[in-house]
Amino acid sequence: MLESVYQTCLAHRLRQRGLNVETEKPFPVIFEEIRMECGYKVDILVEKKVIVETKNIEAIADIHIAQILTYLRFLNLRHGLILNFKTVLLKNGIKIVLNGFDSKINQSTS
Numbered sequence: 639m640l641e642s643v644y645q646t647c648l649a650h651r652l653r654q655r656g657l658n659v660e661t662e663k664p665f666p667v668i669f670e671e672i673r674m675e676c677g678y679k680v681d682i683l684v685e686k687k688v689i690v691e692t693k694n695i696e697a698i699a700d701i702h703i704a705q706i707l708t709y710l711r712f713l714n715l716r717h718g719l720i721l722n723f724k725t726v727l728l729k730n731g732i733k734i735v736l737n738g739f740d741s742k743i744n745q746s747t748s
Contacts, residue, residue, distance in 0.1 A: 644723045645681050645692040658685050665713060680709055689718040698722050698733050710737035 645661060652659045660683045667677040682690040691706050698720055706718040715737060722731030 639694065639723070641681075641692050641694045641723075644694065644721075648690070648692065648721070649682055652682075652684060659683070660686075665709075667712065678709060678712070680713075687715060687717065689713070689715060691718070691720045693720060693722040693731075694724045695722055696724060698731070703733065703735055706735045707737060710735065 649659045649661045661681065663680045663683045664675075665677050665680065667674045680689050681692050684690060689706060689709050691702070691709075693702065695702075702720055706720055710716065710718050718735040718737070720733040720735060721728070722733070725731035
């Protein structure tokens with residue numbers, strides 16, 4: 639199946655469980671005084687805390703980890719998941735990604 643099918647079904651299941659879920663959530667990129675609205679889009683944002691990137695690929699590569707780390711850094715979030723549905727067992731397609739930002743610094747500038 640296509641990535642978008644897995645993404646839609648996963649978002650539906652998460653919503654059924656009462657979670658706040660946003661799909662294809664755009665966010666701007668801000669560099670100094672420049673704000674670029676074209677920015678990026680997160681596949682799924684759960685409870686405004688966890689980014690879930692859905693994949694349907696042979697294997698998760700470093701570039702996919704770098705992608706979600708970029709999203710986590712721009713959004714000042716800590717937790718991300720890459721779910722690769724192109725595996726025999728889904729548990730083999732799960733990659734947890736953590737952003738190591740210092741939450742004390744981020745809280746003081748918010």
